[in-house]
Amino acid sequence: MADLTSENLAAARAPLQTAKSMPAGFYTSDEIFAAEREHVLLKHWFFAGREDELPDPGDYRALETPGGPALLIRADDGKLGAFANVCRHRGSILLEGAGNCRRIVCPYHAWSYFSDGRLYGCPDMEDAEGFDRVENGLIPIRMETWAGFVFLNYNDDAPSLLEHLGDFPQRMASHRLEEIRCTWKIRLESVCNWKLLLENAMETYHTGTVHRDSVGAQISRTLDTQGQWLCLQVISARSIATLPGITPAFPTIEGLDDDARQGTYFTVVHPTCQFAVAQDCMWWLNVLPLAADRSVLEVGGCFPEAMVSKPDFAAKAAAYYDRWEMVAREDIGILERQQSALGSVLYRPGPLSGRDDLVQQLGLWVLNQLPNL
Ligand code: FES
Ligand SMILES: [Fe+2]
Numbered sequence: 001m002a003d004l005t006s007e008n009l010a011a012a013r014a015p016l017q018t019a020k021s022m023p024a025g026f027y028t029s030d031e032i033f034a035a036e037r038e039h040v041l042l043k044h045w046f047f048a049g050r051e052d053e054l055p056d057p058g059d060y061r062a063l064e065t066p067g068g069p070a071l072l073i074r075a076d077d078g079k080l081g082a083f084a085n086v087c088r089h090r091g092s093i094l095l096e097g098a099g100n101c102r103r104i105v106c107p108y109h110a111w112s113y114f115s116d117g118r119l120y121g122c123p124d125m126e127d128a129e130g131f132d133r134v135e136n137g138l139i140p141i142r143m144e145t146w147a148g149f150v151f152l153n154y155n156d157d158a159p160s161l162l163e164h165l166g167d168f169p170q171r172m173a174s175h176r177l178e179e180i181r182c183t184w185k186i187r188l189e190s191v192c193n194w195k196l197l198l199e200n201a202m203e204t205y206h207t208g209t210v211h212r213d214s215v216g217a218q219i220s221r222t223l224d225t226q227g228q229w230l231c232l233q234v235i236s237a238r239s240i241a242t243l244p245g246i247t248p249a250f251p252t253i254e255g256l257d258d259d260a261r262q263g264t265y266f267t268v269v270h271p272t273c274q275f276a277v278a279q280d281c282m283w284w285l286n287v288l289p290l291a292a293d294r295s296v297l298e299v300g301g302c303f304p305e306a307m308v309s310k311p312d313f314a315a316k317a318a319a320y321y322d323r324w325e326m327v328a329r330e331d332i333g334i335l336e337r338q339q340s341a342l343g344s345v346l347y348r349p350g351p352l353s354g355r356d357d358l359v360q361q362l363g364l365w366v367l368n369q370l371p372n373l
Contacts, residue, residue: 004029008349009373013364016356020349022363024342027193032370033292040271040369041066044228045144045151045164047273047286048072050182050302051080052148053098058115061098064288064296066272067154070141071095073104075116080145082152083117083138094138104138113138147178166227168269174257175277180302183313184321188297190332192339194272194289195366197297200331201266201274201285202230202358210334214243214326220266222357228270228365230358235263239278242319243326249316250280250307268358270365280304283324293339299328 003023011020025032048063049072060073062085069085071094085094092108095101103120104113112121117138125131142153144161146169151161162169190197200206208217218240223231234240239248241264252261256279264278274285281303288296301324307313341347352360367373 003347003349004032004373009367011349012360012367016352016354016360019352019360021352021356021359022367023349024344024347026363026367027196027339027342028292030292033289035370036289036366037066039371040366041289042154043369044155044158044271045153045161045269046271047269047284048082048143048150048152050148050180050300051145051150052181054080056100058100058102059098060095060101060104060115062093062095065141065152065154066289067141069093070152071104072150073115073117075114077116079116080143080150081115081117082141082143082150084141086139087111088119088136088138089122147172148180149177164228165269166229167225168227168229168267171223171225171231171259171265172277174255174260175253175282176255176304177277177282177302179305180282181305181308182300182302183308183317184301184324186299186325186328188299188328188332190295190297190336191293192295192332192335193292193342194287194295195363196335196338197285197287197295197331198268198272198274199359199362200335201276202232202268202362203355204232204234205353205355206334210330211327214323214330215240216244220263223265229267230270230361230365231265231267232358233259233263233265237261237263239280240264241276241278241281241283241323243323246319246323248280249319250303252279253304268362281320283320285328297328297332299324 004025008023012022054074057074057076060071062071071085072082074080087094087106089111092106094104094106114120119133119136144151146161204218204220218234220232220234223233225231242248267275272287276283283301286298
């Protein structure tokens, strides 16, 4: 935390032309990470997946979250639920991975739960005085969805998801994201701070160097946003969801508005979710912060349902998956080097470029949630 001085923080907050990058402690300090967990990660909405990943009653998926293990499960009545993935007896993890089950059975002493979270069976509990089944169902997590995107929140006092998203739904309206399907996902571990992954997504300054062998240099513009999100648009009349030499195999989504036709929206929905929305598809890069210098990046891809149901879909989509994975790995490569260098005792906050405008805004958004900084 040594370099989180008022002087360095004032320089980070200065107008962009004279601003400096963040002090190293912002990315390396365990104390800052603990404060972020309390004041950012457990206070705001975070992305948990697509509704269409769990189409049938009993479909479930275990997930890691800032508040611990959680699970999404679709109940018999078709409603999706989110719960702590924690047994009410003595706290075992209940489900791992993804699958379908009629009842959730604890692997420790075999308590079992309905898919809507109510306690079903609890052997040998006759002696427990005042034991009440109704009070011992799974603990729900606040969940809201927009256009099939599922978000969770550990803060009951947080504004609604729609309030959080501000004009994001309006900006994306012509993409009709409620009609897309998730078809692909990978999980990448990275030895870097979670904010480096998000800052990287909010500038195209690095693309000509880090991505010289893949997407190459890009031009972009920063768009105004209302609500808790940031947006830049990479200008390109063709979708950039495939590599430059490979013509996108899917058509432009019908009815896209003029703005959306101009390029791909790269967005960060604060605090940890990135949605990239192109003319023919969308993909997400969702960050799970694990420690000051460790994060998981989940990359997921979605296409309009009408495309997914075609027989040649899988063959055509492969080029998109290749591009998403290649670029994500290139980014992680450079960010892990940045993380190492931030550990240098000789690191000093550096000057920012005009192309770092959203990098600065992103850092300040987080900084301003932390008390006393
Ligand atoms: S911890 Fe689950 S039944 Fe005991
Ligand atoms: Fe990148």
